[in-house]
Amino acid sequence: MSQMAAGTPASGMDAAYVTPRRGPRYSVPVIVLSAILLILILPPTIFLIKVSFYTTRPDGSFGELTLRYYQQLVTGRFFFSALINTTIYSIGSAVIAIVLGTLQALIVERTNTPGRRWVLLGAVISLGIPGVLYTVSWLLILGRSGPVNGIIENLTGVKVAINVYSMWGMTLIEGVHFVPLTFLLMSSVLRGTDASFEEASMMSGAKPIRTFWNITLRMGLPGVMALLLLVFIRAFESFEVPALVGLAGNINVLTTNIYQSSKGTGAMDYGQSGAYSVCLLLIVAALLVWYNRLSKNAHQYQTITGKGYRPRVMNLGKLRYVTSAALALMFMLVTGLPLVMLVFTSLQPFYEGVTPDSFSRFTLDNYKVLLGPGSFRDSIWNTLVMGASVSTFVVPFTALCAWLAARRKPGAWILDQIATAPLVFPAIVLSVAFLYVFVNLPIPLYGTLLSVILASSVRYMPYGMRYAYAGVLQIHRELEDASSSSGAKQSSTFMRIVLPLLAGSLVSAWLFIFLLAVQAVSLPLLLVGPGTEIVAVTLFDLWQNGQVTELASMGVVWVSLMVVVSACFHFVTRRYQVMAG
Amino acid sequence: MLRVQDLFKRYQAQAGEPAGGVFGVTFEVKKGEMFTLLGPSGCGKTTTLRCIAGLETPDTGSISLDNEVMFDGASDKIVQMYDRDIGMVFQSYAIWPHMTVFENAAYPLRVSRRKKYTREDIEKSVDHVLEMVGLLKFKRRSATQLSGGQQQRLALARALVREPKLLLLDEPLSNLDAQLREQMRAELKRIQLEWGVTTIYVTHDQAEAMAISDRIAVLDHGLMVQLGTPDEIYELPRSEFVANFIGRTNMFRGQCINVAEAGSMGTVRSEIGDVRCHFPAKLGAGENVSFVVRPENIQLRDVNGGPAGDNVVEGKITNRVYLGEIAEYSIDLDGKFQLLVRAPPGNGAKAGDRVRAYLPPEKTIAIFS
Known part of the structure; x- marks a missing residue:
């Protein structure tokens, strides 16, 4: 899962937008940090807007002001058909994700189903699977020569009964991909709601089903709606599934249109992709504003008191084996099947689908090639360096920004605003924007690993901000005041008091951002060049080239590595009770 | 019901x-x-x-x-x-x-x-x-x-x-x-x-x-x-826990001298001397008992008011806390034990005075310990 817990700033951030009336208007650290942020964020934004309004000369400089590109969008058929496709696909996947995720969360949090704790394991594993790999596994399962079509053919004789390269295929894969996210978020909604609301209903004479309908569901509704919108937004700006499934099936969505018009190396249609990007950006920004409003509503019913709280677990009797089976089935659907398919494929000398013959052809050759010297090893190394650099830059930087903002230092609210702004950029838009910047820079940054690191740092800045902000709010203000009154300077207070107390949140944020950064494909896709391959991009290319078995073996190795990271993330988060919504 | x-x-x-x-x-x-x-x-x-x-x-x-x-x-x-x-x-x-x-x-x-x-x-x-x-x-x-x-x-x-x-x-x-x-x-x-x-x-x-x-x-x-x-x-608390949990109390330990029937009076040989107590339940001779007496039930007396009688202990006031309608006295019973007494504030006793305290037998309750 590449986009876990993605969303908007914690609702508590609003409190920081209050500027103190007295004292200096600004401070040196705030100015320095704002400057760094602006240097990172402004150029891509400006370039993006400019290319959509100016013609571009062959040498890359801007020509005259024009509205041509927007006219082309509005008059052409592609934009609106893509918009409609994107909407259908996003609604569909949001509904699938919410229904399955909520079902899981209800079973896990509110019943005594055996084995319910194992669902968490599924979520931890999914966090370690890059979106591109997940999509590919599903394409192998549901593809022309995949096991599903094979079974149907054996049973009914119909050849290639289902075509996964279709709208429903896209929707299904994206929806299932988001189940671990919706499961985790719904679980926290259910856990945050005092069980005595339900008990009070039962004591009023309402039976469990009626209680569920009148109380649990009604009180949970704002949370469900907010989550629905969140998944909708994530699907709206998603790239992996539309690129791998949609393009092959000729179903265009906004993100793939941007990708296609930016991909051509020779005569690149800057204006066209710029206009597309600006439109997508505006839509996502509007949706995020709406989401912010909804999620504020969603929190109004939550009582995080902890006092007198007991989880209400419903005894299902014999029925609990049915729910147990349902959980196992969902685990297989969400995590198990794709992984099995991947391992199976990685052990094949060549991919021909799942046939009786293929079981006699198991070989480890792919792994031998993989572990030997060559580009595979390089790209794994590149990726780890890239992920670690991004996290190591973003986490301390945002920790400082968040602390200044949360403690309402003069002018620090602006840090919070700027650092969370990249949230409105869908990854592919940010990628296009940075592409313009790097191509036009006098320094040869284009195609280097540094360019990916810079772009990713901007992309994940809001996530770092969110973790650090929530972490700072958990630290009692007086702990810092005690340091100041002991004679410590602000900088010493930050280094000696705030950072150590924030350690749990920061480690958690580091691992989380690392996981997101190394698994994203849409951001580095347009930026990497020869010699700076990134695993997710390599996987993407291998699929395009039809090197399925190499892809699978590389995927297996990579997932095993990432599951370790994801498990660490899980334990750190639990150990320090990190809150980041 | x-x-x-x-x-x-x-x-x-x-x-x-x-x-x-x-x-x-x-x-x-x-x-x-x-x-x-x-x-x-x-x-x-x-x-x-x-x-x-x-x-x-x-x-x-x-x-x-x-x-x-x-x-x-x-x-x-x-x-x-x-x-x-x-x-x-x-x-x-x-x-x-x-x-x-x-x-x-x-x-x-x-x-x-x-x-x-x-x-x-x-x-x-x-x-x-x-x-x-x-x-x-x-x-x-x-x-x-x-x-x-x-x-x-x-x-x-x-x-x-x-x-x-x-x-x-x-x-x-x-x-x-x-x-x-x-x-x-x-x-x-x-x-x-x-x-x-x-x-x-x-x-x-x-x-x-x-x-x-x-x-x-x-x-x-x-x-x-x-x-x-x-x-x-x-x-009539029936256990040390109840006596301590409900209100404030003084508690001392000792042994029962004779068999005491439920509801009768008996004597306890205790840390602060022999004290006559009320026994809400039957207790046998030699058994370990404690007795409790509420601070407000103890009466303060002058040291010069004649010879000390039964159920009277002597000590020095170490602290007096004035609470308005009542005053609270901490009395040190010769270095080893403390007695808490609540009495009307107008009796003139102050910190440092030696006083006698009378524990009324019917309000001094023996508890099996």
Whole structure:
């Protein structure tokens, strides 16, 4: 899962937008940090807007002001058909994700189903699977020569009964991909709601089903709606599934249109992709504003008191084996099947689908090639360096920004605003924007690993901000005041008091951002060049080239590595009770 | 009315060791009575209450309400919580935020399966109950606009609206500030008397329990250690725990000299000399006993007021705390023991004075230790 817990700033951030009336208007650290942020964020934004309004000369400089590109969008058929496709696909996947995720969360949090704790394991594993790999596994399962079509053919004789390269295929894969996210978020909604609301209903004479309908569901509704919108937004700006499934099936969505018009190396249609990007950006920004409003509503019913709280677990009797089976089935659907398919494929000398013959052809050759010297090893190394650099830059930087903002230092609210702004950029838009910047820079940054690191740092800045902000709010203000009154300077207070107390949140944020950064494909896709391959991009290319078995073996190795990271993330988060919504 | 017999409910902590619960609690509540379960946190009072409500299933024992079995461990019979006709006020009030004041209070009637209520019935009953708790003028408001005290009243109205056989109150005042708490306490008592509803009240606050209850059951570590009226519990504590938990007291240890019958007077050879005590229960000669005497029951006397008699100890006042209508004296009994005395402040005694203290035998209670 590449986009876990993605969303908007914690609702508590609003409190920081209050500027103190007295004292200096600004401070040196705030100015320095704002400057760094602006240097990172402004150029891509400006370039993006400019290319959509100016013609571009062959040498890359801007020509005259024009509205041509927007006219082309509005008059052409592609934009609106893509918009409609994107909407259908996003609604569909949001509904699938919410229904399955909520079902899981209800079973896990509110019943005594055996084995319910194992669902968490599924979520931890999914966090370690890059979106591109997940999509590919599903394409192998549901593809022309995949096991599903094979079974149907054996049973009914119909050849290639289902075509996964279709709208429903896209929707299904994206929806299932988001189940671990919706499961985790719904679980926290259910856990945050005092069980005595339900008990009070039962004591009023309402039976469990009626209680569920009148109380649990009604009180949970704002949370469900907010989550629905969140998944909708994530699907709206998603790239992996539309690129791998949609393009092959000729179903265009906004993100793939941007990708296609930016991909051509020779005569690149800057204006066209710029206009597309600006439109997508505006839509996502509007949706995020709406989401912010909804999620504020969603929190109004939550009582995080902890006092007198007991989880209400419903005894299902014999029925609990049915729910147990349902959980196992969902685990297989969400995590198990794709992984099995991947391992199976990685052990094949060549991919021909799942046939009786293929079981006699198991070989480890792919792994031998993989572990030997060559580009595979390089790209794994590149990726780890890239992920670690991004996290190591973003986490301390945002920790400082968040602390200044949360403690309402003069002018620090602006840090919070700027650092969370990249949230409105869908990854592919940010990628296009940075592409313009790097191509036009006098320094040869284009195609280097540094360019990916810079772009990713901007992309994940809001996530770092969110973790650090929530972490700072958990630290009692007086702990810092005690340091100041002991004679410590602000900088010493930050280094000696705030950072150590924030350690749990920061480690958690580091691992989380690392996981997101190394698994994203849409951001580095347009930026990497020869010699700076990134695993997710390599996987993407291998699929395009039809090197399925190499892809699978590389995927297996990579997932095993990432599951370790994801498990660490899980334990750190639990150990320090990190809150980041 | 309500009978709880040999109730067992054991909680397992993660590591497997027991983590609280109740171990064989038996009591009976009379019709119309205000019955309190009192004890420190973790004593099992809330567990007992939740078992009566049906929110927890006991391990063994039986619970019956109005001669109807609610739970019986032996025959495995259990009546579900929603079929029990018991009203409950939760510690957190559990007022549903997505409903109005009226809808919250009307909910038990709307979901009723025993009897169908017409719209007029509901309107009438809810108005009546809201009127009683003083919330009638807020009935169209959203429940989220209520203050803590008002939420508390609404929770009470919701619990009473269908006139249940039994009302359960789980630390209902613990989330209110001190002033409001006293006011609500009086109001709870008034409403309970007015409706005549049998009530079980759970609290850890002994003053609250004393003020409100007809009878009190004191619980400690899952066992019921004493059951009686507030006067009995205070005047005749049956264990050191009860004596210490309820009010302030002086306690000394010693041995019983002779056999003492229940209700008789006897002498204890103690750390501070021979003291004649009241024995609420029979104790044999030579047995280890303690005796307790409340600070306000001790009389202070002048050292020069003639020879010291029975039950008189002598010491030096180390501290005097003036509290207005009364003063509190700490008396040092020759370096080893401390005695706390509450006496009228006008007697002239001050810190540093030597005084005698008389422990009236009928107020000095011997306890098996």
